[in-house]
Amino acid sequence: MSAPAGAAGQAELATRGLVGHGTASPGQKIAEALRDSPVYVDPSLATAVDAAQKRELVAQINETKLPIRVVLAPLVEGDSWGGKPEQLAQVVHDRMGGGPSILITLGDLPDDIAAREWPEGAHQARHAAAAVFFQDDMKGAGLAKRVARAISIIKAGNGDKVYEDATASLGTPKPKASDGSEGTTGKDADARAGSGGSPLVRLLSLVVGPVLLLAAAGMLLRRRSRLRDLTTPFALPRSVFAAARQADEAGLRDRASEEVVRLGEEARAAQGDPAAVERALDAYAAAGTVLDRARGVVDLAGVFALVAEGRAALSKAPGALPLCFFHPLHGPAVRRIPWRPLGRREQLRVAACETCLRAVRTRRAPEVLTDRRDGRPIPYFEIPAEDSVWAATGYGSLLSGDGDSLTGRVQRGDFTSTLA
Structure with a gap:
């Protein structure tokens, strides 16, 4: 068997059965859908991103003039991608014939999205998508809004800085006002002072606060580790x-x-x-x-x-x-x-x-x-x-x-x- 190259090689592999055995593989089906529209939404996520929102995302992508594709498919352990967004992105990219591309998918955490691009780092897409998870105004936002934000950051080309800004405060205590009431009304200050006087609330703040802080720091470290690991070439996950x-x-x-x-x-x-x-x-x-x-x-x-x-x-x-x-x-x-x-x-x-x-x-x-x-x-x-x-x-x-x-x-x- 010779080693076919490029898009023609992909077609030959499909013909020879290397991308499926009688029927198109899940990756091939998604790739074919992306040739008609830059946004693919799995039927199970149709309520999360409806037809109108999909059209808005398509228009936004077309306006960027960048090779952005969005693949919104659920990721679970044992699925065709091993539950890993990077695996889904790689397979779809291969099925589309390779070349310069940016693929946005769901992430491996709830309310998270991820991105991979070829060549790596050309538009800082990986950090652009990762930053959305940590942005305060995106908490509770719908999936379509989070994807739209990632596309905006990718278009701006400053994903690395946006990610650094979004994660800078993790692990850093918020500054306290000198009199305990700066930036609040008198009623707010009194309420805060009153609650602070409760031994139970003080105890909870001492216990729960550090736990949440450690959880957030751990999440950030895991994400940063994952982002580093994904850049290792030729690794078989x-x-x-x-x-x-x-x-x-x-x-x-x-x-x-x-x-x-x-x-x-x-x-x-x-x-x-x-x-x-x-x-x-x-x-x-x-x-x-x-x-x-x-x-x-x-x-x-x-x-x-x-x-x-x-x-x-x-x-x-x-x-x-x-x-x-x-x-x-x-x-x-x-x-x-x-x-x-x-x-x-x-x-x-x-x-x-x-x-x-x-x-x-x-x-x-x-x-x-x-x-x-x-x-x-x-x-x-x-x-x-x-x-x-x-x-x-x-x-x-x-x-x-x-x-x-x-x-x-x-x-x-x-x-x-x-x-x-």
């Missing part, structure tokens, strides 16, 4: 694996196809070592080969392992570990550990995720991915190596190094030779 484990086979296939498309876009856009880019493109092609002919969850997990190998090639971080040996849908491993398969004398060194690492250290059986042999489920690594490239390689854990890779194994036919 753990949310992808969390959602993949909850999906049925058809849903897992859709998720795998989305990650293959995303890897292809990242590899073609990457700058740097040409050899690394070539390895990523080879991994992209190998992942497409496996996805085209995947027989079940075990092969689809191999697609994710190949995508991870391609992303590792693009990343500048040294010594990237493969996916978890025991169950690759647990996500990237955190450490290599010694492990002896039950009933065998030889000891292996395998890559394990945090959960499986704790299980092995406490002498508990880790959760393992199973394959079928003679009609019964068994750990995938108990399949004879000649019958399964995944058993032979442990999804990357058992590779010998020195240029040995999952991509190379697939390219030389180790996967297709095992197909019945």
Whole structure:
């Protein structure tokens, strides 16, 4: 399978089934709707943003002359996006063929919105949307008004400053008037003084005030951490694996196809070592080969392992570990550990995720991915190596190094030779 490029490549991938298997994926459906209108509203949110409000948002976007798109779809754990706004935005962007774009979605907190843009930071869109959550006059405002405010800030191009201003007071006590009554009427001052004299109210103010302050500060830190994490290139979000484990086979296939498309876009856009880019493109092609002919969850997990190998090639971080040996849908491993398969004398060194690492250290059986042999489920690594490239390689854990890779194994036919 070659690596198609650009919008034409997206069309080819759709034709070949890499963006759905017989029917359009949720991301493809949204992308198609956005070609008709820059604002997509899921039917479940029609009461939150009605037809008139949608028309106003469309007019506002058209007036900016910017490539802004709004996707208002509910985000819940286990959905097609793993409940993550950044995943939704990335998938829709890929489905629309890439290129300069600004996508506004719901955020991952109640009454929150989020934005991503390509290229990153061109219009400070991420902070523009994030700032709305903290603006006093937006508290209790409807969804359409919050989106409209974000669009206005994006148009102005000063999202970073607006975000800093909106969050500057978090964690900072409000200044007190010298006589306790500045800026209030005499009645207000008397009432405040009277309430302040209540021991119960004073106690509540001492207890509740710091709790709310800590909560607000924690929320800000989480948001700032999320904004930083999203700028890390070529990261395969753990949310992808969390959602993949909850999906049925058809849903897992859709998720795998989305990650293959995303890897292809990242590899073609990457700058740097040409050899690394070539390895990523080879991994992209190998992942497409496996996805085209995947027989079940075990092969689809191999697609994710190949995508991870391609992303590792693009990343500048040294010594990237493969996916978890025991169950690759647990996500990237955190450490290599010694492990002896039950009933065998030889000891292996395998890559394990945090959960499986704790299980092995406490002498508990880790959760393992199973394959079928003679009609019964068994750990995938108990399949004879000649019958399964995944058993032979442990999804990357058992590779010998020195240029040995999952991509190379697939390219030389180790996967297709095992197909019945």
